[in-house]
Amino acid sequence: MSPPFRRRALAVVATWAACVAACGALCVLAPPAFAVMDIEDRGPVLHAGRFSLRVSNVGVLGNPWFVNGRSYDPSWEFPSGSGHELLGHAELWVGGLTGSGERRVSGGPMLEWRPTLEPDDRVRLTVAGDPGGRWNVDDDGDGRVDEEIVNGRDDDGDGLVDEDFDMPAQELLTAEYTDDTREAIQYGYDGGEQHVPLGLSVHQEAFTYNRPGLDGIACVRFVVTNHSAHTVRDLRLGLYADLDSRGRNEGAGHLDDAVARIPYSRVVPKPESAINAGGYWRKPCFERTQGAAIAAAPLPGQANVPIGAIVPLSHTTDPLATFTNDVFPGVREARAAARAPAYDTTFHVYSYSPGLPPGQGGPPSLDRDRWEALEGRWPGVRDETLPQDVSVLVSCGPFAYLAPGQSVEFSVAFVAASTRDSIPALAITARDLQRGSRFNMLPDTAKAGAWFAGATGVNGHETYYEPPEGIVFSYDPHCPQKVYDDYTPDPLTQGPSISFEIEYRHGKPIWTDLDCDGCTGNDGVDRTRPWYLLSLLPPPPAQRASAGDSYARIEWNDAPEAVLASGRVGDSGLRFAGYKLYRLSDWRRDGLLPPPERWQRLAVFNADGASGATLAGITDESSPVTGDVDGIPVHAIGRYAFVDSTVHDGFDYSYVVTSFLRAHAPYDTLPGYVAELESSFEPDFDARVVPHVAAGARGGNVWVAPNPYRASAPWDRPAVPGDVFTKHVDFLGLPRERCTVRIYTLAGDLVAEIPHDGSSGDGQASWNLISRNGQDVASGVYLFVVDSASRHQTGRFVIMR
Numbered sequence: 001m002s003p004p005f006r007r008r009a010l011a012v013v014a015t016w017a018a019c020v021a022a023c024g025a026l027c028v029l030a031p032p033a034f035a036v037m038d039i040e041d042r043g044p045v046l047h048a049g050r051f052s053l054r055v056s057n058v059g060v061l062g063n064p065w066f067v068n069g070r071s072y073d074p075s076w077e078f079p080s081g082s083g084h085e086l087l088g089h090a091e092l093w094v095g096g097l098t099g100s101g102e103r104r105v106s107g108g109p110m111l112e113w114r115p116t117l118e119p120d121d122r123v124r125l126t127v128a129g130d131p132g133g134r135w136n137v138d139d140d141g142d143g144r145v146d147e148e149i150v151n152g153r154d155d156d157g158d159g160l161v162d163e164d165f166d167m168p169a170q171e172l173l174t175a176e177y178t179d180d181t182r183e184a185i186q187y188g189y190d191g192g193e194q195h196v197p198l199g200l201s202v203h204q205e206a207f208t209y210n211r212p213g214l215d216g217i218a219c220v221r222f223v224v225t226n227h228s229a230h231t232v233r234d235l236r237l238g239l240y241a242d243l244d245s246r247g248r249n250e251g252a253g254h255l256d257d258a259v260a261r262i263p264y265s266r267v268v269p270k271p272e273s274a275i276n277a278g279g280y281w282r283k284p285c286f287e288r289t290q291g292a293a294i295a296a297a298p299l300p301g302q303a304n305v306p307i308g309a310i311v312p313l314s315h316t317t318d319p320l321a322t323f324t325n326d327v328f329p330g331v332r333e334a335r336a337a338a339r340a341p342a343y344d345t346t347f348h349v350y351s352y353s354p355g356l357p358p359g360q361g362g363p364p365s366l367d368r369d370r371w372e373a374l375e376g377r378w379p380g381v382r383d384e385t386l387p388q389d390v391s392v393l394v395s396c397g398p399f400a401y402l403a404p405g406q407s408v409e410f411s412v413a414f415v416a417a418s419t420r421d422s423i424p425a426l427a428i429t430a431r432d433l434q435r436g437s438r439f440n441m442l443p444d445t446a447k448a449g450a451w452f453a454g455a456t457g458v459n460g461h462e463t464y465y466e467p468p469e470g471i472v473f474s475y476d477p478h479c480p481q482k483v484y485d486d487y488t489p490d491p492l493t494q495g496p497s498i499s500f501e502i503e504y505r506h507g508k509p510i511w512t513d514l515d516c517d518g519c520t521g522n523d524g525v526d527r528t529r530p531w532y533l534l535s536l537l538p539p540p541p542a543q544r545a546s547a548g549d550s551y552a553r554i555e556w557n558d559a560p561e562a563v564l565a566s567g568r569v570g571d572s573g574l575r576f577a578g579y580k581l582y583r584l585s586d587w588r589r590d591g592l593l594p595p596p597e598r599w600q601r602l603a604v605f606n607a608d609g610a611s612g613a614t615l616a617g618i619t620d621e622s623s624p625v626t627g628d629v630d631g632i633p634v635h636a637i638g639r640y641a642f643v644d645s646t647v648h649d650g651f652d653y654s655y656v657v658t659s660f661l662r663a664h665a666p667y668d669t670l671p672g673y674v675a676e677l678e679s680s681f682e683p684d685f686d687a688r689v690v691p692h693v694a695a696g697a698r699g700g701n702v703w704v705a706p707n708p709y710r711a712s713a714p715w716d717r718p719a720v721p722g723d724v725f726t727k728h729v730d731f732l733g734l735p736r737e738r739c740t741v742r743i744y745t746l747a748g749d750l751v752a753e754i755p756h757d758g759s760s761g762d763g764q765a766s767w768n769l770i771s772r773n774g775q776d777v778a779s780g781v782y783l784f785v786v787d788s789a790s791r792h793q794t795g796r797f798v799i800m801r
Contacts, residue, residue, distance in 0.1 A: 035115045035181060036122055041071040041722060044123040048171035048680040049208040049215035051078040051416045053087075057123050057175035059113030059202065061220065061414075062089035066248075072722025074248070074591060078216070078306050078416035080681075081598070083249070083590020086296070086308030086416055088242030093393070094179075094224055095367075095374045096198050096232035096402065104196050105370040106179035108240070109189040113202065114181045126150050126162075126172040128536035129563035129629070133167030135529055140164045150174045151203060168531035169207035169219070170539075170680065177202050178227070191365050199228025210680040211534050216422075217430050219313070219531060221411040226402045236374040236397035237315065237410045240363065242354060243296030243390055245305055248590060249721070257296040259351040259381075259390045262309060264424035265290040273518035275459055277451040281483050285519035293427040294349050296390050297420055308416045311427045312347035313434040315396045315410035316340045319465050322514045323475055328501060330473030337471055339400045340408060350393045352380045363391055436530035444524040452478045452500060454511035454521070462521025466509035476500045479516040535571040538563045540679045541579070542637050543657045547689035552653055554581060555641045560659035560679065562629040570661065577662040578606040578615055580678065581642060584654040584688075586714040592685040592723055599656065599683075603642060618642055647691045650705035650730035650764065651715050654688040656681060685723070695736035695763035701793070702733045702786050708798035709769075728766045729797065731784065734758045739788035741765055746781055769799065 038044055038057045046053040052074040054063040062075040074080075076087035093107040106112050115121040132139045135146065140158065146166040148155045151174060156164075178184075180197035189195065203223040209215055220239075226232055245257055270285040295309035321342035326332045350373060356362035361381040364370045372378040374395045381388075399408050413430035417423055442456040454461025454477065461477065476499055504510060513521060538560035545554045556579070564570045582599040589598075605615045623639040647653055660678040709729050710716065717726040731741050734756055741754040752772050756765040769777050779801040786793045 035117055035183060036119055037111075037114065038123045038175070039065055039071060041073060042686075043071060043073055044125065044173050045073055046171060046173050046206050046208050046218055047080055047682070048127075048169075048210045049218065050080060051076060051086075051208075051216065051218065051414075052080045053077075053206065053208075053218050053414060055123055055173045055175070055204075055206045057115045057121070057177050057204075058111055059092040059107055059177060059204075060089055060110055061091075061206070062087045062242075064089035064110065066721070069721075072592070072720075075244075076308060076414060076416070077248070077591065078308060079595050081589070081591055081593050081595030082306075083247055084306050085244055085246055085248050086306065087414075088244050088391075090239055090241035090310075092202065092204075092222055093238040093240055093370060093374060093395075094198065094200060094202075094235070095238070095371045096235040098196070098198065098232070099230045102196070103368055103371040104198055105367045105374070106195075106198050106200060107238075108364075108367070108370050109191070109193075109195070111187060112184050112189075112195050112197075113177045113179055114184050115175070115177045116181065120152060121176060123173050123175045124150055124152060124162075126167065126174070127539045128167055128170045129539055129560075129566075129568045130167065131629075132163045132165055134568055135166045135532070136527075138164065149203060150205075151176050166529070167536070168205075170209045170211075170536055172205060172207040174206075175202075175204045177204070180228075193366055196367070198232050199226060199230065200232070201225045201227045207531070209534075210537060211677070213429065214433070214534070216416045216426055217433065218414040219411060219430065219433060220414065221409060223407050223409040224402075225407040226404050229404055231404065232402045233400065235399040235402050235408065236371075236395060237399075237408065238374050238393050238395040239310070239412055240393045241310055241391060243294075243308065243310070243392060245296055245307060257388070257390050259392060260295045260297040260309075260420070261292040261349070262295055262420065262423045262427070263290070263292050264427040266428050270519065271523070273460065273522045275451045275483060275518055277480070277483050281451075282488055283518055285522070289428050289431050291427065291431070292349075293415065293423050294392050294394065295420070295423060296392075304419065306416060306418055307420050307423060308414060309423050309427065310392070310394055311413040311415055311430045312349075312394055312396070313411040313413055313431060314344040315346065316399065316408040317342060317344050319463060319514055320467070320471070323473070325475070328474045328476070331475060334467065334471050334473040334504075337468075339402070339406070341397070341399075344396075346398075347394060347396045348376055350376060350378070350380050350395065351382070352391045352393070353388045354391055355389045356381070363393075433531050433533055436528050437532050438523075438525040439527045439529070440524040442524075442526045451480065451483065454478065454513065456511065456526040457521050457524050460513040460516075460518035460521050461511040462517075462525075463512045463514045464509050464526070465504070465512045465514065467504050467506055469506045472503065472505045474501050474503050475512075477502055477510050477512040479513040482513070482516045482518055535574065536569045537574075537661065537677055537679055538569050538576075538659050540656075540658050540682055541640075543655070544637055545653075545655045545687055545689045547647070547653070547691040549693050550645065550647065550649055550691055552644045552647050552655070552689050552691055553641060554644065554655045554657065555638045556657045557626075557635055557637045558639045559629070559634050562632040562634045564661070565632050566630040568629065574661045574663055574677070576607055577660050577676065578604065578608075579640065580604050580658045580660055582656045582658070582681075583644065584656075584683070585647075585651070587652065587717040588714055589718060589720060591720060593654065593683045596681045602644065602655075605640070605642075615640065648705065649691045649693050649732050652688050652690055652717055654683060654685070656683050690730075690764075692730075692762070692764040693732040695734055695758035695761050702731055702784075702795060704784065704795065704797040705730050705732055708800050710800045725768050725770075727769045729769065729799075731756075731765045731767070731786070732763060734763045734765060734786065735788050735791060736761065736763070737788050737790065739786055741767075742785045742787070743767065744783045744785070746783065751777060751782065 065071040095105040140163045148165045205221040208218045266289045268287045273283045293309035318338040318340035320338035352363040415426040541556040543556035581603045583602045623635040625633045626636045658679045663675045743751040
């Protein structure tokens with residue numbers, strides 16, 4: 001998350017001209033108010049992991065606005081700061097039949113999805129440790145747990161907003177948008193087709209982790225709700241993604257990729273299932289995870305570059321579709337009422353090349369064609385063919401109907417790795433994240449091993465099922481035929497000799513063996529927590545940096561300690577260990593900031609004082625308390641402070657402070673083993689500082705830094721998109737009064753003139769190496785003259801391009 005986005009005022013409103021520039025189309029009619037679209041530069045970026053993924057509130061992931069100069073944020077950059085992009089952009093498509101039977105798709109042309117006119121309907125940032133995010137805890141004291149989602153709304157009607165939710169990851173970005181805003185309907189889209197909305201709202205979540213092994217994964221979840229008064233039928237969900245593998249500034253780097261379907265598979269043995277049915281029947285059990293990750297990868301023989309892939313994870317299912325034995329009364333009618341597939345295995349992937357015409361391998365451009373693409377009937381291109389620009393459509397469904405007020409959802413993962421060989425393991429981990437952690441929280445009171453006893457999640461009864469209102473049918477919840485189909489009997493075993501017929505109706509949940517498999521629902525699991533595998537870590541502290549004459553001062557607070565002590569993050573095996581301070585002075589880069597490995601670790605401050613610098617040595621005990629975390633005080637920025645006196649005046653520096661923990665393994669497993677876990681690395685380009693000299697501070701002598709200026713030196717900040725005018729030299733030691741600095745060639749030609757007012761104490765002026773005629777100056781020796789009311793001084797400096 002870029003800190004400028006975090007600080008940005010909510011009242012900032014996008015103009016209509018900005019909307020036009022976003023897609024290069026004409027507006028039909030300018031409405032009187034505007035939704036605030038998060039598509040500007042320095043916008044929301046998911047980056048607690050090893051990557052940076054741009055997130056918006058218009059149904060778009062990535063940064064398609066880079067090409068028109070609107071935003072210079074990364075799209076999906078891996079590793080962060082490397083300048084290597086894995087995605088052009090991705091966009092949400094939702095297709096359905098309107099009440100008149102017309103096929104329509106929302107999404108496709110960007111900006112068919114838009115936020116509401118509420119000025120605070122923006123992308124929202126939540127981090128681990130924020131209030132209200134503890135799982136299975138009644139954070140607001142209303143007798144319910146995790147009843148809210150992070151959406152800026154009062155979901156439970158108690159007058160509070162986002163006060164009791166389950167925080168799934170280290171960093172979470174959420175957004176709300178719809179397909180029927182006035183702006184979306186009246187906008188003029190490329191191709192001339194008018195947008196016909198389906199009346200849908202979307203809650204979007206994008207989140208990531210910074211634990212090793214999880215820090216290359218971004219999970220994205222879309223929840224689509226019908227807020228209209230009509231039923232949408234034959235619904236299909238899709239994510240259209242223009243995958244890439246290229247340098248950010250490579251004009252043709254997206255043209256040498258091919259779609260690769262990278263298979264993954266894992267089989268894990270589980271405890272056998274033993275069911276008592278007139279004697280014990282036994283079955284070996286395994287957990288299988290398999291599928292394919294969809295990547296845009298360079299063809300064989302090309303450079304070994306980072307690779308990104310999309311992994312389909314899950315979508316809404318309807319248990320009614322799994323009741324297949326029509327012998328029982330009402331089953332046929334109940335199954336006909338199912339609104340979603342029985343299992344989340346309906347994902348399909350189709351490949352296109354944006355450089356080809358629609359219908360000839362190119363992606364569709366009209367609603368009826370997008371519908372065919374979601375169905376899999378739109379002609380595409382073969383995978384791993386000639387190098388070209390590639391895009392994919394990940395589609396799932398159909399969902400039979402979406403009545404007013406109903407929702408469906410689907411989720412995918414974006415996984416990034418240094419090599420193709422690492423993708424399968426990441427894909428499997430992403431699937432594990434979606435399944436989450438499993439808990440046995442209710443007493444297992446059922447008769448051990450009895451095939452007809454299922455509470456609470458034993459003997460194959462994996463689902464606690466309750467039909468929707470108005471659905472009534474009878475069924476055998478125990479699926480006795482599984483014993484004959486899959487199990488090996490002990491000697492003299494007779495098998496199930498009776499059948500049960502139990503009525504299902506709303507308000508009467510029943511433990512049921514829906515999948516007819518004794519290997520699921522045989523361990524007493526009655527609660528799952530999706531997206532959670534390992535405990536979360538504290539965030540980095542709030543921090544600031546300032547600079548003076550030959551020094552920089554870095555200050556931060558103690559919020560990570562309070563968050564950990566409160567129990568909002570971490571677990572019993574984690575102990576707060578201290579802080580690490582990093583400095584950037586090597587500005588060789590491809591984006592706004594270089595990658596983390598380019599930063600120098602300046603100091604480590606240990607909380608226990610066992611080695612190195614101690615935290616106590618930089619603590620200000622007089623720092624005021626500015627808040628608390630569940631009663632644990634949090635002190636102001638300045639609780640800790642460090643002065644870096646190894647800097648030089650006139651040079652750019654940036655600093656990052658992280659917190660770190662020590663993880664102690666249980667003594668009976670790995671005695672003495674200790675691992676360090678560090679908070680996310682979150683640099684802020686706008687927080688860079690330049691040490692400077694006070695006016696007249698050194699006896700009236702003016703000098704230039706750096707001198708000589710070398711364009712290829714590590715301290716030189718090269719121009720990149722979004723930060724073009726970066727090169728500079730500084731005149732230091734200017735007088736405490738108004739003065740003018742004039743720069744000349746050796747031949748006496750005036751190159752530039754810099755007025756400066758040092759009366760307030762500022763003794764430093766910067767020159768961007770551009771002449772008064774607007775041209776970059778050439779290498780050479782230059783003279784400078786400083787004139788003020790009380791003095792005249794000359795000097796010289798060297799520029800080496």
